[in-house]
Amino acid sequence: MSWERRLGELDLPDRFAPAIPRPVTMIGVALACTILAFAARWLVDQVLPAAGPFALTVPFVLAASLFARAFAGVLTQTFCALYAWYFVLPASGSFAFAVPSDGPRVVVNVLAGFAVVALAEVFRSAVRRAVAERDDALERRDLYLHEFDHRVKNNFAMVASLLDVQRRQFAEDDPAHEALSVAAGRVDLIARAHESLYRGDGLPTLVDMRDCLGELCGTLSHSLNLPGGVNIACQAETAWLPRDRAIAIGLIVNELATNAAKHAFAGRDSGRVDIAFHRRKGGYCLIVEDDGVGMASKEGEPPLSRHGGLGQRLIDAFAMQARGKLTRDTDGPGTRFVFELDGAEEKE
Structure with a gap:
């Protein structure tokens, strides 16, 4: 499986369960993404102070939602929005608005962040359903192949038994005895080649x-x-x-x-x-x-x-x-x- 597919199917709460409860994993991922967002904000502020106060939250909210479900995305969005509101917007270090228009800006950006969480959850759920359907189809295919393999092996065994019964009716020095032995060997070879097709260790x-x-x-x-x-x-x-x-x-x-x-x-x-x-x-x-x-x-x-x-x-x-x-x-x-x-x- 390629790394792109593995990444697309990654679900951290399921990956670490039951060793770590799923809610704990979601909270942990939310905190990790929030810290990364804070670090990115600090780096940008060294060059462009206070530029795009809410813009840097989007990638981390999206990552938390895709890899740790909507709850992690909501937590990340909430933490990042509060941080940007308190430390980045003027006045810094306060929830007060120095500019009256900042209030609507905060509301719109927060709602946009939650919309990102909702869309990410829709796509994540679609991927999980597709993976579940694929796994179910593979399981049913393996079941059908196993049943088919069992029936075909029985047919080969029946043919080999019939040849063996016929062979035993002739003396060992009789040409017919040798011919039937060779025929039984050919049937056995085809049976083994057929059997190797359904072991699940290669293409069918x-x-x-x-x-x-x-x-x-x-x-x-x-x-x-x-x-x-x-x-x-x-x-x-x-x-x-x-x-x-x-x-x-x-x-x-x-x-x-x-x-x-x-x-x-x-x-x-x-x-x-x-x-x-x-x-x-x-x-x-x-x-x-x-x-x-x-x-x-x-x-x-x-x-x-x-x-x-x-x-x-x-x-x-x-x-x-x-x-x-x-x-x-x-x-x-x-x-x-x-x-x-x-x-x-x-x-x-």
Whole structure:
């Protein structure tokens, strides 16, 4: 929240209550504003003695009314008017009027000061009502989002349960068993990306990639039944991306990491899959690499041959949805996939 908004919504009696009773706060603010008005009057008198005897009261009356309610404004106006009447108007040090026209002047200036208090209270009350309505709307929105989130999570859980029931009907070495496991993983990823939208820690259409990828890696580590020596590690920078792009990136990571865990460490009890997401000039870079057996590059071999069939088509589709470019590097040990994205639509 900007300082202008915080200042506009400041209500000192409420701010200090219940530690300090509201009437005490209003009286204290009135006294403080009165003292400041006296000090301003003294400074002006050093240069322009007795100039505008009531003019300097207006800013302090307005401040007291806006920040400590009408009662503080009335007190400030009363104290300042009496001071100007007694010490500034001729004759100084007396409530007598040296000039007969000073009487009507005092009455008009005092009434004008109270009018300032009344107008300030009108605007202050309008701001308080607007703030209350805004807070009520936000509370109702959070309630609706919570209910919506609960219902959608139940739907995702139902789909995942149905897939799991179907998966259990096949032997572990059956291709259908693996296909249903992969499908369940995709549903789980979409569910987690959806869940991150309604936590109240960001804009409702953006996803923090650091949290999203971190949770994804944790889920993959537990769901892929990896050998004890095979680890999945994730290092991701905070970046807020639109939901659709975030889900597409997560699905790419899901496909690549799942494939590496299943095929890169054949005959080995140890290995590592590293997932990194960081900023680069003009956008972001996603890297998924492993230290496994690698993917031999043969003449005419498709770029993602280890992901043949549906997996490769899905990766291509997800890359297109995320509006990025996916390349593969097999020069060193293991396999390294680099996915480059532009930085458009990032939250500032």
